[in-house]
Amino acid sequence: MALAGVAIFLTAEGLPGLTASSEDLKGHANFLAYVAPLVFGTLLAAVIALLIALPLAIGVALAVSHYAPRRIAVAIGYLVDLLAAVPSVVYGLWGIAFLGPRLVPVYEWLAAHLGFIPFFEGPASNTGRTIFTASIVLAIMVLPIITAISREIFVQTPRLNEEAALALGATRWEMVRLAVLPYARSGIVSAAMLGLGRALGETMAVAMVLSASGVVTFDLISSTNPSTIAANIALTFADATGIQRNALIASGLVLFVITFAVNFAARAIVERTDQGRAR
């Protein structure tokens, strides 16, 4: 109901933006050329964030479900929930004031020693406000979601499977690899996709941390970075007028479609797994 409403209103307001002339789009030929770099930046930041967050989240979830003693596990679960409760604007504040400046020496080192890899081409940013920093902040923000979902699925692993593996002389890691991970694979995939959806749509942290210039580049550590759709809306909406706002709303529609597709796929995987399990 409401979902359809969102789609309809966004389309209605965004349509004029789709055909906006070039002077309204800051020199881009048409809407497609305007939104393409933004889509690229959005996907890049979200994917890097996911690459950082996924191993950490699985590690934390395993620690809570299979490694830590019960008392510690409860405390960790509470701390991770705390991580989820911190508002995104505070993450942005932390990213720009604390994390960014501390990453500058790392970026300089990367640019000097690993500059031959396109990702670290440099020149290194001297404020630390790069897409890599933004991705790290995003990773911290999606970590609690992925952790919470994978933890729930790890805990549901049939007790007998685990004990059978242990009884055959498996070490704890072999038990996890043979019993827990195969059982939880689809759950991890959907958790990752939900995290991806969150990272795609996250606005404030990126808007505050990133110093964006709307280019398409794979260089992660320089001071010219691709912007993301959400951050671009937040940064330019207040100054935009008339048809520009419509263009921004249209770009919001693009973002909506992307996240909707990702979430839809994730939920569909969950549903399918649930049905398979019920048999």
Place this chain on the structure above:
Amino acid sequence: MTDLATPPQEHTHVPLKHPRLPSSAPLLAAGIAVAASAIVGMTLGWGVAGIGALAIVLHLAGITLWSRAVENARAATDRLVTSLVWVALLVALIPLVSLIWKVITEGANALNGRFLTWSMRNVIGEPGGIYHAIIGTLLITLAAAVISVPVGLLSAIYLVEYGGQSRLAAWIRFLVDVMTGIPSIVAGLFAYALFSIIFGPGTQMGLGGGVALSLLMIPIVVRSAEEMLKLVPADLREASYALGVPKWRTIIKVVLPTAMAGIITGVTLAIARVIGETAPLLIICGSTDSVNFDVFHGQMASLPVFIYSSYTQPGSNPEILKSMAWGAALVLIIIVMALNLFARLAGKFFAPKRGR
């Protein structure tokens, strides 16, 4: 007759127990790794982060090689993974600790009575207050709650009591799940588009923020209320039906009171989740320096937007406004934590009396 007795074979001695590392081995290895990397780091003049990274690498390599030498390859892999899991946990907790520490230390400087009771109106060159932002946040969140609690609760009641396993209910459930993933800025754009169509282009008001936030809040309320209503035992409903009570009365008098604790917890958590949203409010509410009690007219300040705008556009007194942004962040986190705490307590306090 053949001689069945086989000559006794010489068995090589197979020990029942493999050699194992002492149970304190991981801690020992970690301690040695930290000490070694601290010495190396300090002689080379590294920071804490460099020392920590080196310690992690040393520990992982050390415990694996030690285990491989004393135990066997499988045990070594097991130890490596165990250490990796703990390292992941540590790394994940570092940002949380550093974030909270930073917010508290920076925010505590700004916090005082004037900070909480003044607005920013006509404040030039001295620290003002965030009263207007606190009021705005509370009013907007209240509006969001007023919209989303009835809608969310009624949807949940439909899903559990009337919809059941029907196709429509399954679709609604699925769409609500997908709605959870709407980016907050899209919700803000939706509210902006809606209000532009109704009230003319460029309308910005507090109520719009309420609409945008309720869009984010409804799915959370529906899901949590649905879970709680499902937990109400069918026996209670059937007992009520058996007494001839109509369905709507059963729901109001039996089902809702039983599930009330869980519903209050869910609603409070949903409020805590949306109270820190910035992006939609930035678009639909704008910001102002004055106190605005009227959600239907004019721009309205809110805590997250205040943090954002005073840190990124500090104007002529960057130091003062930046420290105020930290103070506002501290206030916001305190509010969110208080709501979370309240949700947990409410769950215990309002729980139905189990009797006996």
